[in-house]
Amino acid sequence: AQSVSQHNHHVILSEAASLELGCNYSYGGTVNLFWYVQYPGQHLQLLLKYFSGDPLVKGIKGFEAEFIKSKFSFNLRKPSVQWSDTAEYFCAVISFSGGYNKLIFGAGTRLAVHP
């Protein structure tokens, strides 16, 4: 079955620092990948998604992610974080089984940005 690993459970950064959150998936075929963000006390919101084409995907709020097929990775990046980026970030992959697609999530990375 398809699975997702996020390596960093907690990340602490200062404002203006650069961010990279790791995500690896298990399946070697065609993949559909997502990054979601959950701000404190809120529900999940879509940051960006990759289906095909340009492996560098631009999302909202200055985030981007790069799909590297040879490394089974889909890391999330942001050149300069802000205090408002404090949130939990989830990588997710579409899993096909039983004829239907389902979104499978990683364990999440909790990001704290200090002023």
Next chain:
Amino acid sequence: NAGVTQTPKFRILKIGQSMTLQCAQDMNHNYMYWYRQDPGMGLKLIYYSVGAGITDKGEVPNGYNVSRSTTEDFPLRLELAAPSQTSVYFCASSPGGTAYGYTFGSGTRLTVV
């Protein structure tokens, strides 16, 4: 506002009690999902539905039941609440297919004591 609506937002249950978590969407989405979120574990899929009358188990279905009598509603039933079911529950919907992300509700925080 269009989207996914979950009720209640908070609930405390005693062990052995039952309850239904409500989820409704007004986007005419065929696919609906229930996830539970536990600290450090991400979101685990409990049940999903691909249309009215069609449901199937996800990763962690034990202790839960669902029904989908209409396109709009996808309630989650806990029959005999246990402390292990203390969690935050999210409902989500999608038009179907792989080209779409999911729209999530605001969640239900459930505590079983």
